[in-house]
Amino acid sequence: MYILKNAFRNVLRNGGRNLLIGAIILAVIVTSVIALMISNTASGIIDDYKSRFGSQVQLKPNMDKVRKEAQEKSTNGLMRIATPTIPSDQYIAFGESDYLQKSEYTASTGVNNDKITAIAADKGGGSGMMMAGNIGGSSGNKPTQFMMSLRGNQFTDFTEGTRKLAQGKMPSKKNEAIVSTDLAEANKIRIGDKLSLQGEVKNSEKGTTAATSYEVTVVGTYYDATEEYAEGAMENAYTNRRNEILTTYETVIQQLKPNMDGGIRINATYYLKEPGMLDAFAKELYAKGLDEKFDVATDEESYNKIVGPVEGLKGISVTFMIVVLIFGGIIIVLLSSMAIRERKYEIGVLRAMGMKKWKVALGLWSEMLIITSLCLVFGLGIGSAAAQPITDTLLAQQIESAELEAEEQAQQNSGGMMMGPISMSNSASSAEPLRNLDISLGSDTALQIIGIALLLASIAGLISISRITKYEPIKILMERN
Amino acid sequence: MSVLSLKGVTYQYEGTKKNVLKNINAEFEAGKVYTIIGKSGSGKSTMLSLIAGLDKCKDGTILYNDADLKTIDRDVYRAKNIGVIFQAYNLITNATAVENIVLSMEISNSSVKNKTDFAYELLEKVGINRETANRRVLKLSGGEQQRVGIARALSHHPDIIIADEPTGNLDRDTEAEILKIFTSLAHDEGKCVIIVTHSKKVTLIADTIIGISNGKITVFKENTKN
Numbered sequence: 001m002y003i004l005k006n007a008f009r010n011v012l013r014n015g016g017r018n019l020l021i022g023a024i025i026l027a028v029i030v031t032s033v034i035a036l037m038i039s040n041t042a043s044g045i046i047d048d049y050k051s052r053f054g055s056q057v058q059l060k061p062n063m064d065k066v067r068k069e070a071q072e073k074s075t076n077g078l079m080r081i082a083t084p085t086i087p088s089d090q091y092i093a094f095g096e097s098d099y100l101q102k103s104e105y106t107a108s109t110g111v112n113n114d115k116i117t118a119i120a121a122d123k124g125g126g127s128g129m130m131m132a133g134n135i136g137g138s139s140g141n142k143p144t145q146f147m148m149s150l151r152g153n154q155f156t157d158f159t160e161g162t163r164k165l166a167q168g169k170m171p172s173k174k175n176e177a178i179v180s181t182d183l184a185e186a187n188k189i190r191i192g193d194k195l196s197l198q199g200e201v202k203n204s205e206k207g208t209t210a211a212t213s214y215e216v217t218v219v220g221t222y223y224d225a226t227e228e229y230a231e232g233a234m235e236n237a238y239t240n241r242r243n244e245i246l247t248t249y250e251t252v253i254q255q256l257k258p259n260m261d262g263g264i265r266i267n268a269t270y271y272l273k274e275p276g277m278l279d280a281f282a283k284e285l286y287a288k289g290l291d292e293k294f295d296v297a298t299d300e301e302s303y304n305k306i307v308g309p310v311e312g313l314k315g316i317s318v319t320f321m322i323v324v325l326i327f328g329g330i331i332i333v334l335l336s337s338m339a340i341r342e343r344k345y346e347i348g349v350l351r352a353m354g355m356k357k358w359k360v361a362l363g364l365w366s367e368m369l370i371i372t373s374l375c376l377v378f379g380l381g382i383g384s385a386a387a388q389p390i391t392d393t394l395l396a397q398q399i400e401s402a403e404l405e406a407e408e409q410a411q412q413n414s415g416g417m418m419m420g421p422i423s424m425s426n427s428a429s430s431a432e433p434l435r436n437l438d439i440s441l442g443s444d445t446a447l448q449i450i451g452i453a454l455l456l457a458s459i460a461g462l463i464s465i466s467r468i469t470k471y472e473p474i475k476i477l478m479e480r481n
Numbered sequence: 482m483s484v485l486s487l488k489g490v491t492y493q494y495e496g497t498k499k500n501v502l503k504n505i506n507a508e509f510e511a512g513k514v515y516t517i518i519g520k521s522g523s524g525k526s527t528m529l530s531l532i533a534g535l536d537k538c539k540d541g542t543i544l545y546n547d548a549d550l551k552t553i554d555r556d557v558y559r560a561k562n563i564g565v566i567f568q569a570y571n572l573i574t575n576a577t578a579v580e581n582i583v584l585s586m587e588i589s590n591s592s593v594k595n596k597t598d599f600a601y602e603l604l605e606k607v608g609i610n611r612e613t614a615n616r617r618v619l620k621l622s623g624g625e626q627q628r629v630g631i632a633r634a635l636s637h638h639p640d641i642i643i644a645d646e647p648t649g650n651l652d653r654d655t656e657a658e659i660l661k662i663f664t665s666l667a668h669d670e671g672k673c674v675i676i677v678t679h680s681k682k683v684t685l686i687a688d689t690i691i692g693i694s695n696g697k698i699t700v701f702k703e704n705t706k707n
Contacts, residue, residue: 477569
């Protein structure tokens, strides 16, 4: 106990020297607090996005392979690009995998109704097929043109805020549907109306088709603030987003017929149990018959765009902290050595009075602990206050440099001819980078800071101990005398 | 009975071959004042350091109550059994006089309940009043620092008190007072007091005077009254 009491007294007695050591320790602690707060918050976000993006698997057509095949099969200069499809039974079969925790399906199909006038009907209908090359050439059988689309389980626009329920309720049961307010107003569609929709399914190999029909009940209408046409898409009634009739997945797939692999497009998102299972899952899908033109992939591009600046920020903060810890540690070692040298006489006196070496060392270490604890209190306060504005500034710089880099990349890549709609190409991700990082001091961070502070105090303490073990009291006192 | 015995003690400084002390044999008894005299560099202070447990002899043994200093914990020996008064005071300079005394008592694990009060009493006894006792040692005069050193040496009630030129920085009156304390400690309290000195006045209070020359000792006066 007297060692601690004496240490407290010594901290006050040697104010000047301790202030200098304290200033260095405070600087190291403040920097560490800021760096660790940024790093830990960033790590949490990165882990979260990593598991989200890393586990969310999509089957996307590899457009390079699709184009290559189309080029090889082109006749008379006409290149017919047909989006490869995955038979619905395959989609469902793929979902039955031990690697998955869940699967989410969406479905869509083109539909017509003689009594409904689609928005932009004057632009004609569409089929979902893409044409490129010499339009004037022979195109074979003309596919059925649809004016509207029936979409199952495609509600992401509602969560993103670009669509909003205007009246009624969202479809939750089979054969329930909602229509856009534009389509409803143009055709006086009311809630409770029943719509008869005609579509078709086809066998893409044989070229045969079969008619399908849906009887859906309108249970609501929605405001639509999305772009009418997807960027780069052909503009017709079918591609006009106001003509999308939204329903459940079960409603759309009820018209699936055996041996008919086209007409109803199913899309699936699979969620892996762990991101590391991607390769094994892909292997399994190809073994189950997935067309090689499909890629089994996670959305790495979006991940990089969203999380890239945060990763950069984390890298900067960790590097900065390591540099500060190394330099701070060196300075503390030097200061401690000087302080011990200055206090050599005092150590000699204490040893001559019979104080044991370890008690002298403990006393010196206690002094460092007291200084460090004070610095810790101030450091946590200052660091916490400074962390958010520093993070905002650094993150803004990271985003700016990432955007500049992306622009440069885009300029380098431009100049080639784009074939087909942009949405089908390997275009840049539309994901937005994280622009805000809410920094807070968690218990983990606080513990890490305490650990660093203890480490600093221990470094200084070790210097003291190593010196003290070499000191013989008589030699110190004789030198002095 | 001897409280301290030197048997064939030989000492040489590190890196030298010359023996500063050569085969020293001496006995120190409780209740007596010993003075050690000799020229500068004769080995007086070295002998004191060996007795104080601050250094180790090359050959021979130093026995404290028949226990070899080489085998006992010398830190405990210094803290509890011996009180050293240094010529250069060797106080904790940035602490107050009273803090120096209390610290010494803490190190020796003294059983005194109110250590601060006891320290004030002790300082009063050597002529340091309360006001001076609360001043930092650095702000005290040489004489005052010497008194603090004496009080510190007495603070843990050691069996042996050794002093290196304890009155060198004191005026005559204070010197007389201090010598009185030493005599009283030996004769009334039964301590063994060993003083290294050049002062004739100090040798007058000695029961035994030991002279050192060329590393060897000679007993000049043996007072057997006590």
